[in-house]
Amino acid sequence: MATLQFPMRLPADLLVELGELTGIHWNSWELEPVICDAIRRYMQPPAPAAQEQTSPTSGAGYQWKQLYLPEGTRLRAAFGRKPYFAVVTGTEIKCGERFVTPSAFANLQGGGNRNAWKAVWLRFPGNEQWVLADVARSRQQAAIARLFAGAEG
Incomplete structure (x- = not known):
């Protein structure tokens, strides 16, 4: 090239x-x-993936440490400028036919030891914006801090 x-x-x-x-x-x-x-x-x-019919109140999703990924959340990572994708299905993350953890997903390509918080991008259901997992985690931590700050007193 x-x-x-x-x-x-x-x-x-x-x-x-x-x-x-x-x-x-x-x-x-x-x-x-x-x-x-x-x-x-x-x-x-990327072409939109076929959305599975799920109830937004079903409570299904994947708990990734402090960050909750509701069912339908898409994950994206790239290696050598080639993206690959996964989706939260039920309570698992599915990439192709495999169920993976965020860390395993981040390291599917290249065989390295990548930090999933820095390598995985997320697109939550109903949102067209991709956000870095580390940014989503920071926002979640800030929201929780605000919630508990209001409860003190």
């Missing part, structure tokens, strides 16, 4: 925001594949 070398101008606040979302410092070359992946996804979004 040919690579063209020319400068691109991006707003500083956008790069800072992207760095906060991914955990990669905004002036690092490590952001390049993230930016390329975002552009590719924008140009060719």
Whole structure:
């Protein structure tokens, strides 16, 4: 694959925001594949998966430490710029025909020791936005802290 070398101008606040979302410092070359992946996804979004008929009040889902993934949550990771996906089905995470943990899913490709919180992106049912698992966990922890802060007194 040919690579063209020319400068691109991006707003500083956008790069800072992207760095906060991914955990990669905004002036690092490590952001390049993230930016390329975002552009590719924008140009060719993945086809929507067939949604299984589930009741939103069924309570089914996967408890990943502090983070609850309701049934229908999609997981995405990538290796070598090639994405792979899984979905929460019942109380398990299913990737193809296999049931996996978030860590096993993050490390399905490449055989490395990747941190699932930093490598897995989540798309919750009814939401079109993908969010990094570590960001979702931080938001959940902040929500819980606010809940208990209001109970003190």
